[in-house]
Amino acid sequence: MDIFSNLAIGFGVAVTAQNLLYCFTGVFLGTLIGVLPGIAPVATVAMLLPLTFSLSPAASLIMLAGIYYGAQYGGSTTAILVNIPGESSAVVTTIDGHAMAKQGRAGPALGIAAISSFIAGCIATLVVALFSPPLAEIALKFQPADYFSLMVFGLVGAVVLARGSVRKAIAMVVLGLLLGLVGTDVNSGVIRFAFGLPALAEGISFAALAMGMFGVAEVIYNLEQHAADRKVVAVAKIGRVMPTLADLRQCLPSIARGTGLGALLGILPGGGALLSSFAAYTVEKKVASAPKNFGNGDIRGVAAPEAANNAGAQTSFIPMLTLGVPSNPTMALMIGALMIQGIQPGPQAMLQRPDLFWGIVASMWIGNLFLLLLNLPLVGLWVRLLAVPYRLLFPAILMFCCIGVYSINNNPFDLFQLVVFSALGYMLLKLGCEPAPLVLGLVLGPMMEEYLRRALLISLGDPTVLITSPLSAAFLIAALVLLVSIAVPAIRTQREVAMKE
Amino acid sequence: MRVVAGLLCASLAVFCSAQAQAQNYPTKPIRILVPYAPGGFVDVAARIISQKLQERLGQQVIVENRSGGNGFIGTTAGAKAAPDGYTLLTAHTGEFAVSPAVFKDIPFDLERDFETITLVSIAPMLVAVNVKSPIQSIPDLIAAAKAKPNTIGMGTPGTASINHLAGEWFADAAGVKFLHVPYKGGAPAGVAVAAGEVPMGIMAISSVLAQIQAGRVKPLAVTTAKRSPQFKDWPTLQEAGNLKDVDASIWTGLFAPKGTPKPILDKLHAEMVAILAMPDVREKFAQGGAETGGTSAADFVAMIRREAATYKAIVEKANIKPE
Amino acid sequence: MVLARNYRLGTPARMGPGFFPTILGGLLAALGLSLTIPALVRDGDPLPGFGLRPLLAILVGIVVFALLLAPLGFVIAAAALILIAGLAEPELRRLEQLGLTLFLIAFSVAIFVVMLGLPLNLWPNI
Numbered sequence: 031m032d033i034f035s036n037l038a039i040g041f042g043v044a045v046t047a048q049n050l051l052y053c054f055t056g057v058f059l060g061t062l063i064g065v066l067p068g069i070a071p072v073a074t075v076a077m078l079l080p081l082t083f084s085l086s087p088a089a090s091l092i093m094l095a096g097i098y099y100g101a102q103y104g105g106s107t108t109a110i111l112v113n114i115p116g117e118s119s120a121v122v123t124t125i126d127g128h129a130m131a132k133q134g135r136a137g138p139a140l141g142i143a144a145i146s147s148f149i150a151g152c153i154a155t156l157v158v159a160l161f162s163p164p165l166a167e168i169a170l171k172f173q174p175a176d177y178f179s180l181m182v183f184g185l186v187g188a189v190v191l192a193r194g195s196v197r198k199a200i201a202m203v204v205l206g207l208l209l210g211l212v213g214t215d216v217n218s219g220v221i222r223f224a225f226g227l228p229a230l231a232e233g234i235s236f237a238a239l240a241m242g243m244f245g246v247a248e249v250i251y252n253l254e255q256h257a258a259d260r261k262v263v264a265v266a267k268i269g270r271v272m273p274t275l276a277d278l279r280q281c282l283p284s285i286a287r288g289t290g291l292g293a294l295l296g297i298l299p300g301g302g303a304l305l306s307s308f309a310a311y312t313v314e315k316k317v318a319s320a321p322k323n324f325g326n327g328d329i330r331g332v333a334a335p336e337a338a339n340n341a342g343a344q345t346s347f348i349p350m351l352t353l354g355v356p357s358n359p360t361m362a363l364m365i366g367a368l369m370i371q372g373i374q375p376g377p378q379a380m381l382q383r384p385d386l387f388w389g390i391v392a393s394m395w396i397g398n399l400f401l402l403l404l405n406l407p408l409v410g411l412w413v414r415l416l417a418v419p420y421r422l423l424f425p426a427i428l429m430f431c432c433i434g435v436y437s438i439n440n441n442p443f444d445l446f447q448l449v450v451f452s453a454l455g456y457m458l459l460k461l462g463c464e465p466a467p468l469v470l471g472l473v474l475g476p477m478m479e480e481y482l483r484r485a486l487l488i489s490l491g492d493p494t495v496l497i498t499s500p501l502s503a504a505f506l507i508a509a510l511v512l513l514v515s516i517a518v519p520a521i522r523t524q525r526e527v528a529m530k531e
Numbered sequence: 532m533r534v535v536a537g538l539l540c541a542s543l544a545v546f547c548s549a550q551a552q553a554q555n556y557p558t559k560p561i562r563i564l565v566p567y568a569p570g571g572f573v574d575v576a577a578r579i580i581s582q583k584l585q586e587r588l589g590q591q592v593i594v595e596n597r598s599g600g601n602g603f604i605g606t607t608a609g610a611k612a613a614p615d616g617y618t619l620l621t622a623h624t625g626e627f628a629v630s631p632a633v634f635k636d637i638p639f640d641l642e643r644d645f646e647t648i649t650l651v652s653i654a655p656m657l658v659a660v661n662v663k664s665p666i667q668s669i670p671d672l673i674a675a676a677k678a679k680p681n682t683i684g685m686g687t688p689g690t691a692s693i694n695h696l697a698g699e700w701f702a703d704a705a706g707v708k709f710l711h712v713p714y715k716g717g718a719p720a721g722v723a724v725a726a727g728e729v730p731m732g733i734m735a736i737s738s739v740l741a742q743i744q745a746g747r748v749k750p751l752a753v754t755t756a757k758r759s760p761q762f763k764d765w766p767t768l769q770e771a772g773n774l775k776d777v778d779a780s781i782w783t784g785l786f787a788p789k790g791t792p793k794p795i796l797d798k799l800h801a802e803m804v805a806i807l808a809m810p811d812v813r814e815k816f817a818q819g820g821a822e823t824g825g826t827s828a829a830d831f832v833a834m835i836r837r838e839a840a841t842y843k844a845i846v847e848k849a850n851i852k853p854e
Numbered sequence: 855m856v857l858a859r860n861y862r863l864g865t866p867a868r869m870g871p872g873f874f875p876t877i878l879g880g881l882l883a884a885l886g887l888s889l890t891i892p893a894l895v896r897d898g899d900p901l902p903g904f905g906l907r908p909l910l911a912i913l914v915g916i917v918v919f920a921l922l923l924a925p926l927g928f929v930i931a932a933a934a935l936i937l938i939a940g941l942a943e944p945e946l947r948r949l950e951q952l953g954l955t956l957f958l959i960a961f962s963v964a965i966f967v968v969m970l971g972l973p974l975n976l977w978p979n980i
Contacts, residue, residue: 376741
């Protein structure tokens with residue numbers, strides 16, 4: 031294997047003063063926008079694009095990549111501190127992360143998020159370095175039927191996310207699927223349930239929904255409580271800032287599982303990376319000992335999804351670097367940036383410009399190190415932020431949510447969506463329904479439909495493709511098993527309740 | 532409120548000696564609206580020209596993405612913007628040649644709402660197949676579709692996209708029917724052909740070039756009447772399939788809101804012609820198989836009008852109805 | 855009772871099958887209904903009380919922000935947002951609120967406009 035010589039080339043490119051600086055700038059900006067709710071990496075990358083014209087291709091890609099995975103890192107911060115998921119992948123982190131913050135353990139939650147992201151990032155970078163071409167081949171093997179079944183599996187997993195009633199969780203998933211129907215139908219081009227509003231043609235704004243349901247609804251809920259018993263962390267309660275060694279030992283298996291799952295799902299260009307944190311959480315809740323704690327501030331509930339989403343963020347570069355296929359809009363933009371530089375990303379670029387490919391791989395590792403060094407000291411600062419009285423903190427949360435939602439499309443209409451979803455989120459919160467399964471339904475619903483209909487279209491209407499494809503069959507069976515494992519205990523408890531009555 | 536403000540601004544702009552204004556123009560940053568998300572084909576074109584405009588005009592030129600609603604939102608915003616030369620629009624074939632043929636009630640109209648500055652880029656699309664598919668030439672493809680109508684999958688970036696219409700044009704000229712399989716954009720459609728999910732696709736060159744170089748996708752023909760100067764060995768559909776008339780291209784253009792003062796339009800047009808002739812700009816567009824434009828506004832409008840009529844006929848014939 | 859809330863939201867999907875040819879629409883409607891019926895039969899918990907003041911203050915604040923942003927620019931819209939949303943919290947003192955408004959506007963402009971270069975209009979158009 032000439033992997034070492036390749037890595038040597040890579041580090042040779044990445045460890046120049048200039049590229050180190052761009053790498054740092056990238057991860058710093060990424061952290062910043064990750065922390066700011068709603069400001070998406072794609073918008074930031076778009077705004078910085080003109081800056082990169084004057085840089086070398088390697089430097090610009092190193093910086094843009096840093097923004098992308100840096101944002102994944104930063105996203106967990108607001109999820110933990112104020113219950114606002116900056117990105118869909120951080121939705122899961124809100125569940126146990128924010129619960130930990132309410133218990134005064136924001137520090138360890140942030141700490142473990144940074145550490146597990148770092149470990150996952152390092153391992154996933156190694157995966158990118160060693161196995162890119164074969165993994166890319168696997169990604170191409172995925173057919174629409176397989177994607178559909180993977181999504182079904184993901185949706186069943188969404189039910190597991192809920193800490194309360196299973197029925198409510200199913201209802202939330204369905205509601206999410208329904209909301210996901212809004213917008214242009216990919217297969218026919220028909221605009222559905224948009225009520226004549228062109229702004230709804232692309233579907234409901236994910237940021238508006240997530241911020242309304244989580245952030246703003248929570249703010250309203252908190253304000254409603256009497257000042258004395260507010261569920262916001264008080265200064266006195268902040269104990270340790272760092273997780274203990276025992277925490278870390280407890281988390282290591284979770285981190286390992288999360289990394290593996292994230293790295294695998296990350297390579298699928300059709301939405302796999304999105305599922306990684308959800309899947310990791312679901313698996314953790316099923317596999318880990320004492321799953322009862324999940325949902326009430328279990329540190330493993332932070333470690334596993336954070337590891338998964340960061341591992342997924344790294345491996346989602348594989349389709350782009352080896353096939354020239356973007357796995358998400360940010361990647362599409364990076365490909366755009368390379369094309370402006372006169373480089374056609376893809377297999378040729380990898381052979382002709384090894385400095386570019388290996389330079390990026392090396393910079394990812396360095397970037398992850400930067401992120402760890404940047405984030406661990408920041409934990410103390412973030413935790414102190416919670417000491418700010420809530421009456422001063424909440425207008426700031428509101429304002430950042432508003433700017434964030436607006437900035438995505440520069441369209442005031444999205445702010446009205448924010449209002450609607452804040453109200454809905456508040457009602458659901460009152461009713462004890464959790465928003466996380468809803469969000470997953472919203473995100474997966476349209477994709478699931480798209481893949482199912484495409485699978486049927488290509489098979490000329492033959493539904494057996496779902497079973498005859500081995501991958502698809504495997505996912506469907508896994509989904510069934512998961513469903514039974516949820517249903518059986520749920521039915522049992524219900525019976526017990528009925529018996530008592 | 533905003534409309535009133537816009538009108539006021541417009542009349543003011545016309546009133547106070549437009550000539551003097553154009554000489555000073557631009558005195559503040561210019562926005563170029565892109566009705567699509569960053570990273571797409573239109574966005575990249577806008578960013579290439581915005582960088583050069585910024586260098587030459589000495590003012591910041593900001594690309595602002597207003598995505599949504601098949602490009603309607605951004606284009607409508609462009610139509611309603613103040614016609615002072617500080618808001619421009621980059622649009623592509625979709626908005627002005629295809630959408631009028633497909634959708635009813637479009638909130639904007641090329642000649643009512645816009646001043647045309649120039650054609651920015653123009654590129655052929657590509658009929659491409661998976662290398663492992665039994666179909667390896669245009670005659671193969673036509674024969675296969677004749678043998679089994681409505682079964683040969685044709686991947687495109689979406690229903691009523693320019694690629695879809697080009698495919699229907701091809702099918703109509705050859706007297707066959709393909710099974711239209713829409714994707715969510717050019718990149719996923721390109722992957723689908725590379726993975727063999729669909730045997731054939733109608734693609735922008737930029738979205739399958741990497742797959743072609745990797746030997747996963749084989750180009751069969753370009754959809755234009757002329758061969759692409761960058762890829763001279765790819766035949767045209769007219770040559771490869773002995774088909775008459777088929778000539779579909781995908782272009783981007785620069786527009787300004789109706790009523791933008793003539794001197795400003797002239798200045799922008801002159802700058803654009805100069806920019807589009809620059810070797811490095813040509814080179815950047817050539818990467819994606821595109822040629823740069825720079826045509827006069829009148830020629831460009833005539834071309835769009837001609838295309839809109841052609842596509843209307845195709846839409847009616849193929850019965851494409853998203854609504 | 856709790857799940858019954860989904861009924862209203864569930865019905866649009868029933869338009870689905872007649873509206874566009876999708877299996878999924880029908881599937882969703884069936885699922886929605888199957889969830890709703892048992893919920894209607896069973897007694898749910900009584901609805902908890904709603905505090906109207908914070909809800910209204912915050913939602914109105916965002917609406918006003920959305921309406922003012924385009925014509926009057928970010929600074930005025932943001933000030934309106936903070937002042938209206940501030941009504942949600944009776945303990946917020948006048949002076950505090952004023953200071954907070956100024957600080958947040960300055961802070962947001964510094965981060966979003968100066969550092970990240972968001973295309974926000976700061977002042978009224980014209």
